[in-house]
Amino acid sequence: MSIGQQIYFAIELFAPGVPHRERFCAQLARILTGNGSPPLAAKQIASVLADALSAPSADSHLAMAHLLTFHPPLSSLLEKDPAAAGAMHQYMAYFLELMAVETGSEARFAVN
Numbered sequence: 001m002s003i004g005q006q007i008y009f010a011i012e013l014f015a016p017g018v019p020h021r022e023r024f025c026a027q028l029a030r031i032l033t034g035n036g037s038p039p040l041a042a043k044q045i046a047s048v049l050a051d052a053l054s055a056p057s058a059d060s061h062l063a064m065a066h067l068l069t070f071h072p073p074l075s076s077l078l079e080k081d082p083a084a085a086g087a088m089h090q091y092m093a094y095f096l097e098l099m100a101v102e103t104g105s106e107a108r109f110a111v112n
Contacts, residue, residue, distance in 0.1 A: 003087045004094030006031045011064055016054040025050050036083035045077050045084050061095055068092060 001009075010027045014020065025046040032042035049064070052071055057063040067074055068088055078085040 002090060002094065003031065003035050004090035004092075007087065007091040008061070008094055008098075011053070011060050014050070014053055014060055021050045021054070024053075032081075032084050032087055035087045037081050037087070041077065041081045041084060045074065045081070048073050048077060065092065065095065 007028065010024060010031060013027070014024045025043070028046040028049065029039070029042040032045060033039050037045070048071075049067065052067050052074070053060055053063055055063070068091075078088060
């Protein structure tokens, strides 16, 4: 399973309750560490994501995409950890690929 898929499935299991949050943090830290992140950095990233994902959201993956692009605490951690940044890039690529498949071959794009 690719790093992107592993992160995707870790997010699928996320729930804000303490046992689920801890399981998510441990799983995500394991994934990031396996991809070359230092253990402490991986734990910090997982904790920041778990805190941010705990806010009510209709879709955790859309929330994750938003966090990866517009969350300064996460951005500062990813700037210091190229391995984690690469893993998150792989997650986004996997997520966007899934979204393209779900919309079919005639994906439409809005132009402002």
